[in-house]
Amino acid sequence: MKRDNPAGKxxxxxxxxxxxxxxxxxxxxxxxxxxxxxxGLNWQLSETSEAVVYHEGKLLEHLSLxxxxxxxxxxxxxxxxxxDERIRVKKSDCPxxxxxxxxxxxxxxxxxxxxxxxxxxxxxxxxxPLLDAVVS
Amino acid sequence: xxYKKTKLAGVLIAVVVIGLFAIRIYNSHRFHxxxxxxxxxxxxxxxxxxxxxxxxxxxxxxxxxxxQEVDAKFNILNPKSPLYAFxxxxxxxxxxxxxxxxxxxxxxxxxxxxxxxxPVSALSAVWGFFGDSPRLPRDQEIKAVLKNTGYKHLRIKDxxxxxTRKSIRxxxxxIAKGYAIEQAVKVLKKEGVxxxxxxxxxxxxxxxxxGGRLWKVGLRDPRGEELLGYLEVEDLAIMGSGxxxxxFVKDGKRYHHIxxxxxxxxxxxxxGITLIHPDPVVSDAWNTALFVMGPEKGLELVGRxxxxxxxxxxxxxxxxxxxxxxxxxxxxxxxx
Numbered sequence: 001m002k003r004d005n006p007a008g009k010x011x012x013x014x015x016x017x018x019x020x021x022x023x024x025x026x027x028x029x030x031x032x033x034x035x036x037x038x039x040g041l042n043w044q045l046s047e048t049s050e051a052v053v054y055h056e057g058k059l060l061e062h063l064s065l066x067x068x069x070x071x072x073x074x075x076x077x078x079x080x081x082x083x084d085e086r087i088r089v090k091k092s093d094c095p096x097x098x099x100x101x102x103x104x105x106x107x108x109x110x111x112x113x114x115x116x117x118x119x120x121x122x123x124x125x126x127x128x129p130l131l132d133a134v135v136s
Numbered sequence: 137x138x139y140k141k142t143k144l145a146g147v148l149i150a151v152v153v154i155g156l157f158a159i160r161i162y163n164s165h166r167f168h169x170x171x172x173x174x175x176x177x178x179x180x181x182x183x184x185x186x187x188x189x190x191x192x193x194x195x196x197x198x199x200x201x202x203x204q205e206v207d208a209k210f211n212i213l214n215p216k217s218p219l220y221a222f223x224x225x226x227x228x229x230x231x232x233x234x235x236x237x238x239x240x241x242x243x244x245x246x247x248x249x250x251x252x253x254x255p256v257s258a259l260s261a262v263w264g265f266f267g268d269s270p271r272l273p274r275d276q277e278i279k280a281v282l283k284n285t286g287y288k289h290l291r292i293k294d295x296x297x298x299x300t301r302k303s304i305r306x307x308x309x310x311i312a313k314g315y316a317i318e319q320a321v322k323v324l325k326k327e328g329v330x331x332x333x334x335x336x337x338x339x340x341x342x343x344x345x346x347g348g349r350l351w352k353v354g355l356r357d358p359r360g361e362e363l364l365g366y367l368e369v370e371d372l373a374i375m376g377s378g379x380x381x382x383x384f385v386k387d388g389k390r391y392h393h394i395x396x397x398x399x400x401x402x403x404x405x406x407x408g409i410t411l412i413h414p415d416p417v418v419s420d421a422w423n424t425a426l427f428v429m430g431p432e433k434g435l436e437l438v439g440r441x442x443x444x445x446x447x448x449x450x451x452x453x454x455x456x457x458x459x460x461x462x463x464x465x466x467x468x469x470x471x472x
Contacts, residue, residue, distance in 0.1 A: 022145040029149055033156040057173040086361070095268040098382065107363050109354050113180045113337065120173060120180050131366055132184070132346060134354035135376040135410055136338035 051087045053080075054120040063087070065106075065123075077117055087121060089114065109134045165189065167347055172196045176207045177313055179337025185324065186331040186347055195327035199320040199334075206319055209233065210312035212257060212305075222297070223305040229297040233315075234308075237417075238290075238297055241311050244421040245287065248437070252425035253285055253397040257307040262400075265393045270384045272391060278400035285397060314420025317341045317373065321416070339375040341416050355465070358408030358449050365465040373416035377423045378408035379451075396428050405430035405450060411438075412445040412461070431456055 053061040053073065063071060063080070065087060071080040078099075079091040086106040089099040092114055099114035105123055109131030112121040124130075170192035173182045183199055185192040209231070212219045218234055221227035229235065244252045257266075258281045264270040289301040308315075317334050321343055324332050332343040333351050342351035350368035357364045358378045367374065379392035379402070396403040411423035422444065426434040431450050438446045438458045447465065448456040457465070 019141060022141065026145060026149055026152065030152045030156070033153055054173060056175070096382075097268075104361050106361060107354060109352075110356075110363075111180070111338075115175055115178060115180070118175050120182075130352065131354040132333050132342075132351045133182075133335040133340045134338065134356055134363065135340050135374050136356035136378065136381075 049085055049123070049125045051080075051082070052122045052124055054122070056118045057120075060119075073119065074117060078114065078119060080121070087123070088112070089121070092117065107131065107134070168192060170196050172200060174200050174204070176204050177316065177336065180335075181337070182335045183320065183324075184333045184335075184346075185329045187329055191328050192332075195324050195329045196332075198327060199323040202323045203316045203320050203336075206233075206312065206316040210237070210308050210315070212307040212309075219307065222299070223307075226299060226302055228299075230295060232295065235292060235295055235297055237308055237311055237315050238306070239292060240417055241308060241421060242287070242290075242292075244311075244418075244425055248422070248425035248429060250397060251428040252310060252421055257309060258284060258305055259395045259397075259400055260393060263391070263393070263395075265382050270382070270391070272386055282397075282400050310424045311417060311421040313337075313339055314373070314375070314415075314417040317416040317420075339373075339416075339420065341373045342369045343371060345370050355410050355447060356408065359453060364447065364449070364455065367412070367464055368466065369412070372412055372414055373419040374410060374412050375416070375419045375423045376408065376410045377427045379406070380408065394424060394427050403428040403430065406434075406448055407451045407453075408449045409434070410447045413441075414443055418444070 049065045051063045051065060052059065053063065055074070060073070061071070063082065065082055065085045068083045070090065071082070072078075073080060077093045078089060081088055081090040086104040088104045089102065089112055092099050094114055094116035099112050099119070102112045105112055105121070108123050108125035110123045111134065113119070165188055167186055168189040170185045170189065171182065173180055181200065181203060183196045185196050208214055209217055210219065211217055212223060214220060218227070218229045218231045222229050241252065259278075260266055262273045262277050262281050284303045284305060289299050289304045290306070291298045291300065313336055317336055317339065320334055321341060324343060330344045331346060333346070334341045334343075338356070340353050342353065345351065350370050352366050352368055353374050354366040355364040356376060356378070358380050377394060379390060379394065381393060383390055383392035385391070392402045394403050395401065406427050409423055409427045411419050411426065413419040413422070426438065426446065429437065431448055434448065435446070435456055435458060438444050445458045445461040447461060450456065
């Protein structure tokens with residue numbers, strides 16, 4: 001039986017241009033995958049500022065805060081207003097109007113809640129540090 | 137030879153890619169962020185929990201259920217609540233949970249020289265804060281309510297709460313939320329959750345850390361749209377009260393829903409308070425009591441309470457910190 005000849009072994013360990021291409025490729029792929037796994041979350045966060053509206057705990061709408069406008073919710077029961085990257089409840093049919101008197105919110109983690117309509121509006125901002133909650 | 141090398145490189149790439157994907161899947165499993173919101177206690181409750189999905193989703197469900205149970209038991213408008221029977225028929229209460237919380241409330245009342253009371257709802261009702269249109273009541277109306285807040289007419293004996301005057305009514309609105317949060321934390325811990333955040337309508341409890349970092353909790357500025365700043369916390373309750381939650385303005389004067397039990401009128405001096413303490417029950421009860429006591433007395437008392445810290449904003453717009461918090465508040469300019 002013939003074992004590996006010394007010459008072949010030597011050529012196996014010798015770096016050729018082809019090997020350099022392979023090494024670069026491996027590095028490239030690995031770095032790409034690491035970036036993808038580790039920074040995947042940050043990529044998601046680098047979207048624009050938005051307000052997220054929940055109804056009965058379920059996602060209702062994503063609203064970008066870039067464009068000034070009014071949004072009608074729940075067939076006209078509530079009207080939201082977006083202006084200068086802030087959001088507020090402009091009108092609501094609820095009795096105590098707590099959501100309307102809450103005024104504008106703009107910082108990440110801030111919320112407006114309307115208990116009678118079971119609506120929760122939450123600000124999400126891309127830039128760190130992202131707040132987990134706001135005490136009020 | 138070249139073919140052999142290509143094969144080796146291919147295998148290496150495959151191993152790296154598969155390995156990293158395995159790590160990613162493992163991490164997303166381990167650091168899954170479970171989030172659930174329910175409406176209760178006249179507000180919203182959101183619980184976040186970090187951990188394996190199986191563990192966190194069950195734990196959050198159970199914690200929410202437990203909070204709803206506490207809410208139902210402590211809701212004075214619920215005809216099935218022992219408090220309802222106590223208030224309306226005078227039936228004595230032997231429910232151990234209610235007895236415990238009433239005991240805690242009475243202790244806070246004593247330690248705050250009467251700045252914390254149980255029957256806040258009677259005052260809220262006469263001021264119209266339960267209905268659509270709050271109003272300035274007449275002096276006599278307020279005095280009539282105060283007559284029925286007498287603590288000497290409450291007795292806890294042999295684990296039973298009785299009243300010696302029929303008209304006495306109690307409610308635990310100023311402390312029940314703290315108790316509900318405490319119970320939710322217990323459930324989360326029991327179910328194996330070590331990292332969670334409970335936000336009960338702006339009253340927050342941070343359990344452990346959020347993965348590798350602390351939980352970031354912003355503080356509302358009682359008068360402005362901006363935030364005062366934020367705190368980085370773990371295993372702490374951060375609770376707020378303010379004159380901005382429910383109020384009306386008459387003849388240029390602001391009337392809000394946090395009453396001084398001695399006068400029956402809204403407490404003056406503070407616009408907002410944030411209280412930090414490891415125990416959510418203590419935090420909830422004391423933040424009302426300190427709001428009523430006002431800035432000077434309040435700050436002095438916090439200095440003597442171990443583990444308690446506060447940030448107060450006076451009606452003149454001055455921000456006051458307890459000694460342990462001065463350098464803890466992070467400025468919000470970093471956020472925006």
